[in-house]
Amino acid sequence: MYRRPLAFLNSLPAHGDLVEIRLGPQRAWMVCHPELAHEVLMDPHTFDKGGPLYDRLGKLMGDGLVTCRQSTHRDKRRLLQPGFRPSHVAAYTDLVTEEAEAVCEGWRTGRTVPVTEAMMTFTTRTISRVLLSDSLDDPTTAQVRDCLADVVRGLFVRTVVPIDALFRLPTPANRRYRNALSRLHAIIDTVIARRRRGPDRDDVLGTLLAAAHGDGDGPPITDQEIHDHLITLLLTGAETTALCLAAAFDLLARHPAAERRLHAELDTVLADGRRPGPDDLPHLVRTRCVVSETLRHSSPGWLFTRVATRETELAGRRLPAGATVLYSPYLLHHDPASFPDPERFDPDRWLPGRPTAEQRRATMPFSVGNRKCLGDEFAMVEATLALATIAAHLRLRHLPGHTPRPPRPAITLGPRSLVMTCEARSRMPSPHPAGTPRAAHSGTAGDHVVDDA
Numbered sequence: 001m002y003r004r005p006l007a008f009l010n011s012l013p014a015h016g017d018l019v020e021i022r023l024g025p026q027r028a029w030m031v032c033h034p035e036l037a038h039e040v041l042m043d044p045h046t047f048d049k050g051g052p053l054y055d056r057l058g059k060l061m062g063d064g065l066v067t068c069r070q071s072t073h074r075d076k077r078r079l080l081q082p083g084f085r086p087s088h089v090a091a092y093t094d095l096v097t098e099e100a101e102a103v104c105e106g107w108r109t110g111r112t113v114p115v116t117e118a119m120m121t122f123t124t125r126t127i128s129r130v131l132l133s134d135s136l137d138d139p140t141t142a143q144v145r146d147c148l149a150d151v152v153r154g155l156f157v158r159t160v161v162p163i164d165a166l167f168r169l170p171t172p173a174n175r176r177y178r179n180a181l182s183r184l185h186a187i188i189d190t191v192i193a194r195r196r197r198g199p200d201r202d203d204v205l206g207t208l209l210a211a212a213h214g215d216g217d218g219p220p221i222t223d224q225e226i227h228d229h230l231i232t233l234l235l236t237g238a239e240t241t242a243l244c245l246a247a248a249f250d251l252l253a254r255h256p257a258a259e260r261r262l263h264a265e266l267d268t269v270l271a272d273g274r275r276p277g278p279d280d281l282p283h284l285v286r287t288r289c290v291v292s293e294t295l296r297h298s299s300p301g302w303l304f305t306r307v308a309t310r311e312t313e314l315a316g317r318r319l320p321a322g323a324t325v326l327y328s329p330y331l332l333h334h335d336p337a338s339f340p341d342p343e344r345f346d347p348d349r350w351l352p353g354r355p356t357a358e359q360r361r362a363t364m365p366f367s368v369g370n371r372k373c374l375g376d377e378f379a380m381v382e383a384t385l386a387l388a389t390i391a392a393h394l395r396l397r398h399l400p401g402h403t404p405r406p407p408r409p410a411i412t413l414g415p416r417s418l419v420m421t422c423e424a425r426s427r428m429p430s431p432h433p434a435g436t437p438r439a440a441h442s443g444t445a446g447d448h449v450v451d452d453a
């Protein structure tokens with residue numbers, strides 16, 4: 001699990017629908033069938049957040065929305081949900097394309113660019129503007145980005161080797177992890193303190209401060225809760241979408257036919273060379289298919305834990321109270337029983353009318369049930385618009401001699417340090433290229449097949 005986690009995960013379905021594995025000294029049960037994953041995720045009272053992953057994340061995110069137990073989840077979700085409703089998400093489109101353009105400004109033919117780092121900069125800036133308006137200046141945003149990267153790296157090893165004594169040793173990696181954590185907490189505290197002294201703003205921090213004054217629908221929240229919510233949303237909102245975008249560029253460069261079809265769509269929908277806006281989203285069908293297939297093929301959220309709150313039965317096995325149950329979008333998305341030729345990157349799988357009901361159920365990059373991702377709509381819109389904005393002008397190529405390697409998963413999965421070369425691209429001549437599908441429906445911003453699963 002630690003050395004070759006993806007190969008290990010792929011080997012498990014051959015052993016049954018529920019497979020017992022070990023995480024260091026602990027026993028755990030891996031769910032290997034989509035229906036069993038639904039059974040677990042749709043019963044959050046029996047299979048609550050917990051287990052090694054969430055015990056670790058709790059030390060970082062406190063009692064925020066990702067880590068909180070079922071008993072306190074509802075009020076937190078009701079407080080934060082409005083900021084991420086589709087109507088709100090549509091209002092963020094200008095901000096998203098502005099930041100996407102800014103990040104690739106100066107990317108010219110022949111230039112070597114740090115793709116993953118640039119995508120992390122883009123998503124950190126975007127989510128920090130949604131959460132905090134302009135409260136983070138550029139150097140602080142860059143610090144947040146770097147701290148998040150260190151934390152995410154350190155969290156995985158702490159999850160699969162849950163032996164605390166190892167992580168108290170004064171090694172450089174342990175020091176880097178601890179420093180990144182304390183820097184992140186300090187930045188958040190400073191932002192909150194400054195905002196309290198300044199004018200109100202209409203952003204997520206504004207909603208949280210109003211709730212602290214008792215102006216929300218639920219009970220007043222504490223200062224610690226404000227802090228936990230912000231760090232939770234920064235971490236979840238930046239890393240996952242950045243890795244999705246980096247993986248998309250990596251996969252497109254290796255699949256020229258898929259890349260050509262994407263470019264043909266962009267040349268039609270954005271024919272006048274303008275920025276994409278909310279009205280373009282229903283027409284960016286292939287662009288959305290590339291995002292959906294990237295989320296199937298290289299799901300950034302690849303492994304999650306739950307804990308049984310009572311003795312229970314699953315797949316005919318008795319699980320004791322306290323048992324750790326794992327589910328993995330990566331495993332489910334790479335099972336040939338659900339997706340023929342699962343290693344093949346094929347965005348056309350997601351063209352309107354193509355995926356079967358079983359495939360939709362087996363696809364869960366954002367999870368399902370009441371702990372489903374809060375930012376799913378936002379992430380789909382953000383990734384689709386960023387991909388459209390960048391790919392409309394540029395093609396990213398691997399450096400000469402590049403050999404694809406399986407990504408090394410951390411707490412998230414994706415190409416962590418991808419560097420590529422830019423090539424400016426000219427528009428395709430035909431205004432209506434063959435093979436560009438028409439949208440099957442006038443969908444909303446988040447109306448995409450992966451999410452619909």
Ligand code: HEM
Pocket residue numbers: 065066077084232233236237238240241244299300301304305364365366367370371372373374375376378379
């Ligand atoms: C491509 C990008 C993203 C992916 C693949 C992703 C994936 C996920 C997954 C799989 C879960 C469920 C975890 C579990 O079952 O234990 C989740 C939860 C969550 N995500 Fe995302 N996420 C993404 C982007 C975002 C963004 C942009 C935000 C920022 C708002 C966000 C905020 C959250 C929160 C707050 C939860 C906890 C929800 C709850 O328990 O009620 N995510 N995400």
